[in-house]
Amino acid sequence: MSTGLFPELDLDALYLSRSDVNELLGTFSRHGFFLDEREWPSVEHYYQAMKFESEEAREAVRAADHPKKARKLGRSRRRKLRGDWSEVKRVYMTRALYTKCKAWPEVARKLLATGERRLVENSQYDYYWGCGRDRRGDNNYGKVLMNVRAKLREEAEN
Template sequence: MAIFPSDDGENDLFTSRTDPESEFSTYAPYRFHLEGREWPTVEHYFQGMKFTDQVMQEKVRQAGSPAEARKLGRKRHQSFRKDWKQVRETIMTRGVYTRCRTHPDLAKALLGTGDQKIVENSNFDYFWGCGRDRRGENRYGRVLMNVRAKLREEQG
């Protein structure tokens, strides 16, 4: 995780979804319970929820690593959700939020970013990340900032 000055002089927090060393990563090894099961990482949960078939979900959930779960989730299967594009951001938010509620240290770290803009630093992903030219949608950064806002709201 690195902090870089942005064009308007603010400090943006750059993170990587696939860096297991980053506490904000979907690969970070923080287990949580959701959908009636324990998930090893947010990546396992996110990839598993691409499928309507419980057998495929379980195969992804039991993958030996987040990278393996991602690989399984990228394989089109007859049980791949038809509404995936509509629900993927909600699924990601649910996983990140539940992980933060399960691990108070993660919630504290996310709240500790204050009002910084959080950017998923991916050169190749223009949906979840900022893309090479920094003009991507940064949806993962937005998920983190939305979860942060919800946690702050809950603090009262």
């Protein structure tokens, strides 16, 4: 039971940053993959590009020289976001992470090595993908990683 204003830190969870280029399980890691008839330099590139229906906008994001630049392009409101983005964004993140794990066995091994631990995206500012400053966020990135982990485990058993 928490005695303070915020929930206790879950000591059994694995906290990670999706924007750390050195974090194998993050979206910024330089583990490219082939998906939707294109090579993608990172999960971040793919995810940000899928926000747009325009091929020109998608290609500009895909060609960004760093995942941070891809994120900036994806967050720009100069281009119109696809109308269904809020409904499909988690699907695109899942597809990208799963494909990355299938393309890079060391990434899949690291994810599987987390065992049954709860995975948490430790963002202070993101309450959708991360846990937020007060650890009350939705942690959808952690949930996607855990779902991909379950799928990889299921495939390994068959």
